[in-house]
Amino acid sequence: MMIDIDLLLAWGATYKKLEPNEIIFNEGGVCNFYHQLVEGSVRWVNINEEGKEFIQTIIEPGECFGELPLFDGEGFAASAISNTTSLILRLHKASFHQLLKERSDIHLRFSHLLAQRIRFKFLILKELAFNDPEHRISTLLNYLKKNKKNVCSECNQLQLTRQQIADMTGLRVETVIRAMRNMHDKGDLLIKKGKVYYSDIAL
Amino acid sequence: MMIDIDLLLAWGATYKKLEPNEIIFNEGGVCNFYHQLVEGSVRWVNINEEGKEFIQTIIEPGECFGELPLFDGEGFAASAISNTTSLILRLHKASFHQLLKERSDIHLRFSHLLAQRIRFKFLILKELAFNDPEHRISTLLNYLKKNKKNVCSECNQLQLTRQQIADMTGLRVETVIRAMRNMHDKGDLLIKKGKVYYSDIAL
DNA sequence: TTTTTTATATGATTGCAATCATAAATTATA
DNA sequence: TATAATTTATGATTGCAATCATATAAAAAA
Incomplete structure (x- = not known):
């Protein structure tokens, strides 16, 4: 707006x-x-x-x-x-x-x-309640992607630090880092030199 | 509204x-x-x-x-x-x-x-993020009291089951029950025959 | 470039809510 | 009133994220 x-x-x-x-x-x-x-x-x-x-x-x-x-x-x-x-x-x-x-x-x-x-x-709240760090993070990232928020439109790079994601999901940095590494390993997203990119294969 | x-x-x-x-x-x-x-x-x-x-x-x-x-x-x-x-x-x-x-x-x-x-x-979200079951519950109850929601105006009795409180705070029933017993013991609220009443001594 | 700062990474340990199990009390219904 | 269903209560155990500690990598500043 x-x-x-x-x-x-x-x-x-x-x-x-x-x-x-x-x-x-x-x-x-x-x-x-x-x-x-x-x-x-x-x-x-x-x-x-x-x-x-x-x-x-x-x-x-x-x-x-x-x-x-x-x-x-x-x-x-x-x-x-x-x-x-x-x-x-x-x-x-x-x-x-x-x-x-x-x-x-x-x-x-x-x-x-x-x-x-x-x-x-509503979205974030039900995620926080239904727990599971990976799910929380992936829902947040999905929302941000969909709304073109905090993402580089050209290179698809997420413009948030792990700390910021932690502060938006109520998790700890270490948990976010570990969860996102895991998501990377599963191909849900891409981490290159620490930087996070939305993978093309959905999320 | x-x-x-x-x-x-x-x-x-x-x-x-x-x-x-x-x-x-x-x-x-x-x-x-x-x-x-x-x-x-x-x-x-x-x-x-x-x-x-x-x-x-x-x-x-x-x-x-x-x-x-x-x-x-x-x-x-x-x-x-x-x-x-x-x-x-x-x-x-x-x-x-x-x-x-x-x-x-x-x-x-x-x-x-x-x-x-x-x-x-905003209120609930920051509570869920900052954890601590008792704090979550007491913030919710405070809000409900302030807004005269889900409370009997005559007898000051909370019109919610522990399960409903759990479903609003993302906790489990047992955790809510234990936390509220604790709050009762500390005098933050009153439990009589399982029913919850706002204590007059603030909350 | 080097130094400093910030961000990411990873292992070890712990604390606490979730889970499981079961009982008692309260309320609703027959 | 008796019976069933729901809600509250409580103990034991477990799983997992928080916490602590420390290292490495990347970015910013000197």
Whole structure:
């Protein structure tokens, strides 16, 4: 989901440049903006008491993030942190609501986005519950491939580290590494010099 | 989220009576209706190959369910099965979309609902990932209490079996039973004759 | 290029929830 | 009330991912 950049600018949105690992907003905090990523990469994460991260989504350019408070009025459900140097666009909450009001087509596209987000959560949740590391990982990778997320469109290379996959599936790095090696051995995916590629033979 | 029953009827919605354990729709199936529960109880579940259920939500009277396809055009993300004798209202998809179009206030309320659903998923997901059965259960119960879901408003009694809690947290019944006994011993909740009550001393 | 940092790899051990088995208590039904 | 079915309870065992430890490889920075 993205709103046309020119439209956002016309409505008064402003750019903000981010350093790597800069906190954009914190879980529980009050939301004043609609956020859209223009360049770079942002992770949307929950961090527990021991500092361990659970990555809800890794946002790519063109996607919005942190939108829940705009629709239900509560605090941020997770924190947003830049992975790399990034550029975002922010539109004031009031302007965003006005925009939705005037443009029911955009409102509908947000409903579509929200439904898709729930769908993804349904998918991951049932995987976490039904256990089995390999299955969890392969379901996640399948979803990402299908939605062309976190993958190089030219070379088919997965743009995630084992640690990130672990943080998205609730597993430990070592478990992910071992499971993925196993999947490689079975031909479910391809690992060359540590880098992961979707094998052509389905997944 | 509920739409006023008279309004639904005016728009051509029809009632459907359900026997216990009747399948309303199946995961992956095509959606033709907006569904709203009037009486009884419905579970929204994913069922894996071995027949084990993961309960995404237990729907109570006044709530809608199976709404994702109406917003993103894909198949049902989970199956819906009646827990008890139930009564639902169904409105044809096309009418629903027309209703949304004419009533932007209702559309906004659905955005609110969708955001809340994602929020709940964020919560559960990070719990499943950060492990620890007691913590998972207590987070779920807290959420349910806060949202007055699956709880008797008069007597404060939790309206879920240990099995259902297990199916919502990805744990086994025995683990849930043991964890909840433990929580009872610590005073986090109250178990009388097997029945669970929220203790007044927070949770 | 060399050094430092980050990511991947792999073995050994452990802890804990799943599993299996069985019983008791509670609720529903005859 | 008796009987059946469901839910809760509890012990014993096991399997598997987490954890710990350490090494190697790749990428980034000096």
